[in-house]
Amino acid sequence: MAIPGNLTASRDRFITTLNHKQPDRIPIDFGGTAVTSMHSTCVAGLRDYYGLEKRPIRIDEPFQMLAVIDDDLKGAMGVDVAGVFPRNTAFGFPLEGWKPWKFAGMEVLIPEKFNTTVDAGGNTLIYPEGDTTVPPSGRMPQGGSFFDPIVRQDPIDEEKLNPEDNTEEFGLISQVDLDFIVQGARAAAATGRGVMGTFGGMTFGDIAFIPGPGLKHPKGIRDITEWYVSTCSRQSYIHKIFERQCEIAIANLERVHTEVGDCVDGVFLCGTDFGTQSSSFCSVKTFRELYLPYYKQMNDWIHAHTAWKTFKHTCGAITKFLPSLIDAGYDILNPVQCSAAGMDPVKLKADFGDRIVFWGGGVDTQHVLPFGTPAQVREQVLRRCEIFAPGGGFVFNAIHNVQAKTPVENIVAMIDAVHEFNGRK
Numbered sequence: 001m002a003i004p005g006n007l008t009a010s011r012d013r014f015i016t017t018l019n020h021k022q023p024d025r026i027p028i029d030f031g032g033t034a035v036t037s038m039h040s041t042c043v044a045g046l047r048d049y050y051g052l053e054k055r056p057i058r059i060d061e062p063f064q065m066l067a068v069i070d071d072d073l074k075g076a077m078g079v080d081v082a083g084v085f086p087r088n089t090a091f092g093f094p095l096e097g098w099k100p101w102k103f104a105g106m107e108v109l110i111p112e113k114f115n116t117t118v119d120a121g122g123n124t125l126i127y128p129e130g131d132t133t134v135p136p137s138g139r140m141p142q143g144g145s146f147f148d149p150i151v152r153q154d155p156i157d158e159e160k161l162n163p164e165d166n167t168e169e170f171g172l173i174s175q176v177d178l179d180f181i182v183q184g185a186r187a188a189a190a191t192g193r194g195v196m197g198t199f200g201g202m203t204f205g206d207i208a209f210i211p212g213p214g215l216k217h218p219k220g221i222r223d224i225t226e227w228y229v230s231t232c233s234r235q236s237y238i239h240k241i242f243e244r245q246c247e248i249a250i251a252n253l254e255r256v257h258t259e260v261g262d263c264v265d266g267v268f269l270c271g272t273d274f275g276t277q278s279s280s281f282c283s284v285k286t287f288r289e290l291y292l293p294y295y296k297q298m299n300d301w302i303h304a305h306t307a308w309k310t311f312k313h314t315c316g317a318i319t320k321f322l323p324s325l326i327d328a329g330y331d332i333l334n335p336v337q338c339s340a341a342g343m344d345p346v347k348l349k350a351d352f353g354d355r356i357v358f359w360g361g362g363v364d365t366q367h368v369l370p371f372g373t374p375a376q377v378r379e380q381v382l383r384r385c386e387i388f389a390p391g392g393g394f395v396f397n398a399i400h401n402v403q404a405k406t407p408v409e410n411i412v413a414m415i416d417a418v419h420e421f422n423g424r425k
Contacts, residue, residue, distance in 0.1 A: 010027065010192055011194045011195075011265070013080055014194025014265060015265060017392045017395060018266065018309045018331065018357055019392070020354060020392050021392045022390075023392055026389050026394060026395075026396045026418060026422055027081065028079050028081070028395075028396045028397070029079065029080065029081035029196070029359065029395050029396065029397045030069055030074070030077060030079050030402075031068070031069030031079065031083055032081035032196040033268050033311070033334075034061045034198065035334060035400060036398075037067075037401050037402075038066065038401060039065060039067075039145060040057055040059055040066060040067035040103070041104050041405070042402050042403075043057050043066075043068075044106055045411070046073060046077070047073055049412060050076040052072050053072065056107050057108050057109070058098060058110075059101075059103070059109065060085065061089065062090070062114055062126065062138075062147065063138070063146065063208065064401060065140075065145060065147070065404070066401060071191065079193070080193055080194055081194045082189075083195075083197075083198065084181060084185045085184060086177065086180070086181065086199055086201075088177070089111065089214070090213050090214060091126055091128055091138060092213070092215065093111055093112075093113035094111065094180075096112060097112025098110065098111060098112070099111075099114075101114070113130025114130065117132060121142065122142030122143075123142060124139070124140040124142075125138070125139055125150075126140070126147055128212075129216060137149060137150050137212070137213040137215070138150060145404035145405070146404075149208060149209075151211050151222060151223050152211065152218055153222045154219065156221065156226065161221070162220070163220075163240035166219075166222075167248075168212070168215060168218070168219065168220070170201045170248050171201075172255075173199075182259045182260055185259075185260040185264055186260075186263060189264075194266070195266075196264070196267070196268060197267045197268065199253070199256050199267065201248065201252060202245075202249045202252075202269045202270060203269075203270045203271055203272055204242050204245060204246075204270055204272055205231070205242075205272050205291070207224055207272075210222060210224055210227045228281065231282065231286065235290060242291075242294045243294070246294040246297050246298060249298055250301050254301075262307055264308055265307075265309065266332065267308045267310055269312060270295065272291070273313075273314050274287065275315055275316020276317065276340075277316060277341065278340070279316075280316070280318065280320065284320055287324055291328075292324055292327065295325075295330070296328045296329055298329075299330060302329075303329060309357070310329065311330070311331070311332040311359065312325055312330040315337050315340075316337055318337075318340075318343075319348070320342075322348075322351075322356065326356055330356065331356065332359050332395075333356050333357065333358055333360075334397070335359075335398075336348070336358045337361075337399050337400075338364065339399070345388065346387055349388055357393045357394070358388050358394050360397045360400070361397075361399060362381055362384050362388075362396045362398055362399070362418070363377060363380050363381050363384065363399065363414050364380065364399055365400055365402060368380050369398060370403060370405065370406045370410070374409050374410055377413040377414050378413050378416070378417040378420075381413075381421070382417050382420070385418065386421075398414065
């Protein structure tokens with residue numbers, strides 16, 4: 001199928017959508033953030049499918065083994081969004097000095113300090129800041145597709161707990177990191193697409209980062225179970241962490257905005273999950289007492305000083321949190337996990353569609369996209385577009401990243417179905 005549209009309209013289409021107005025077409029995002037992208041094997045498969053130049057793909061998000069979706073592939077797919085990313089990965093090393101590496105039967109490019117070893121069990125281990133002299137901070141099982149964080153928890157002494165230990169990885173942005181973001185923002189804006197910025201260090205209690213995968217010797221509360229317990233039993237401690245994080249985040253937002261201004265249209269603030277498949281990690285009361293005050297401070301600063309829209313990622317059954325997320329000032333919800341309990345797309349659109357943008361929800365990545373037929377993928381995509389598109393406020397994306405081993409023909413069926421819907425009169 002030929003991909004319609006032109007890039008000069010992409011940013012207008014994107015901004016129109018974020019403002020809850022009807023665009024000419026549903027904007028499409030793949031690769032705009034680290035939660036709306038594709039596994040590296042899928043990116044390689046799509047490049048082959050579209051007959052693009054043969055070259056190694058670049059792994060720019062090693063945690064999930066996501067790859068850069070280059071401009072030629074975005075053009076072939078009809079993508080309307082470009083992303084801006086921080087210089088350092090979750091494992092604490094910069095995106096520079098690319099070198100070859102074998103992964104999933106193909107040669108890819110990885111950053112210079114992407115250093116790994118293989119243990120006796122065949123697990124691939126990755127190291128903070130690329131330093132193989134310290135304990136590893138991530139593990140990919142033999143035959144696996146991504147890394148899991150390794151918990152490195154020192155014994156906890158209640159008398160010596162210091163909130164500063166849990167903010168070690170958060171700090172004022174350096175000039176070299178700021179320059180990297182500025183360069184990325186200008187390059188993204190030059191594409192003519194809508195621009196989504198991820199500047200790093202603005203998440204509160206994201207379990208992927210609690211173990212400190214980028215730190216050589218993490219201190220504080222770094223065990224995931226202990227962290228969840230602490231959100232109930234040590235709330236004053238968590239408040240002190242969040243207060244300091246919020247202070248740093250706003251200072252960094254101010255610095256970044258001074259440099260990039262309106263090159264950026266939206267900003268990814270936080271990826272902390274509040275929902276499971278069928279329930280939630282906390283009560284609405286806890287959310288409003290522990291998280292909302294800091295979310296609101298960041299959102300209020302952004303809305304008072306910038307034209308940016310703010311993006312919140314949280315998987316799972318989170319319908320009960322939506323009024324609070326809206327109260328906190330979030331403009332965008334992702335990934336819109338319609339398969340989770342209480343996340344019926346028709347009801348979500350009816351109840352909240354005029355107050356928050358749904359970015360995702362376009363197709364189920366747990367069942368339909370990886371295991372269905374192309375016809376089943378097409379059917380679900382068309383139905384979700386029919387539900388979410390009217391009146392704007394919908395950016396098409398799958399429910400979270402497209403996972404490894406997803407058939408290329410299903411991914412193409414998804415993309416073609418959105419363009420089919422967009423071509424309807």
